[in-house]
Amino acid sequence: MERLTRAGLAALCAALLCACSSAGNASNNAAAQSDQTAASPAASAAGSAAPVQNGAMANDGASVYAANCSSCHQANGTGVTGAFPPLAGSPMVTGDAATTIHIVKFGLHGPIAVLGATYNGVMPNWGQNLSDAQIASVVTFIRSAWNNKASAVSVADVSAVTQ
Numbered sequence: 001m002e003r004l005t006r007a008g009l010a011a012l013c014a015a016l017l018c019a020c021s022s023a024g025n026a027s028n029n030a031a032a033q034s035d036q037t038a039a040s041p042a043a044s045a046a047g048s049a050a051p052v053q054n055g056a057m058a059n060d061g062a063s064v065y066a067a068n069c070s071s072c073h074q075a076n077g078t079g080v081t082g083a084f085p086p087l088a089g090s091p092m093v094t095g096d097a098a099t100t101i102h103i104v105k106f107g108l109h110g111p112i113a114v115l116g117a118t119y120n121g122v123m124p125n126w127g128q129n130l131s132d133a134q135i136a137s138v139v140t141f142i143r144s145a146w147n148n149k150a151s152a153v154s155v156a157d158v159s160a161v162t163q
Contacts (some may be wrong), residue, residue, distance in 0.1 A: 001083045061141025064134050068126065069142075077146040083121050085114035088146035100139050101161045104130075132158040 073079050077088035087093050092114055093100055094156070107125035111118050126135065136158045145148035 012158065017126075060134075061137035061139070062145070064138040065141050065145075068130070069138065072121075077148075079114075081117070081118075081147050083116070085112065085118065085119045085121075087142045088148065090114050090148075091100065093142055094148050094150040097139065097143065097151065097157060098161050100143065101135065101153060104135050104139055104159060105158065106163055 016131050072083075072084040073087050077086060079086035085092075092103075092112070103123055105125070105127035108123035111120040113119075130138070132155050136155045139158070140152040142148065143153070
């Protein structure tokens with residue numbers, strides 16, 4: 001059996017906590033998002049970061065992000081060093097939209113390099129819990145929040161990305 005380093009064990013624990021914290025049903029997610037937005041100015045700031053560029057779809061995505069993504073990637077998109085990569089300023093987010101859609105829809109396992117750092121966490125398969133419309137809105141949000149300047153994605157774009 002392979003030995004886990006402390007950093008690896010911490011990343012695994014954080015990934016499990018993240019996955020567990022967002023495994024509730026839609027009404028629990030909506031309640032959690034409402035509580036988080038009310039309690040955290042950073043969560044509110046995340047919700048107001050995108051509308052300038054991508055409009056109402058990004059507003060919807062901010063809610064999806066707050067309920068499902070911010071516990072790992074943080075309300076400000078900076079991630080957690082060594083565990084969850086930043087989305088703010090990430091070429092992976094602002095580059096090919098199909099790549100970002102694929103990661104959100106089908107998850108990601110194994111090491112990736114983002115902004116000069118390596119991450120080896122586990123991104124859940126959100127396609128099992130979120131509709132293509134929700135994925136389109138959250139991807140649109142992260143591609144335009146935190147000074148990211150990438151185009152919106154449509155439901156058709158999400159539907160076109162397959163395993």
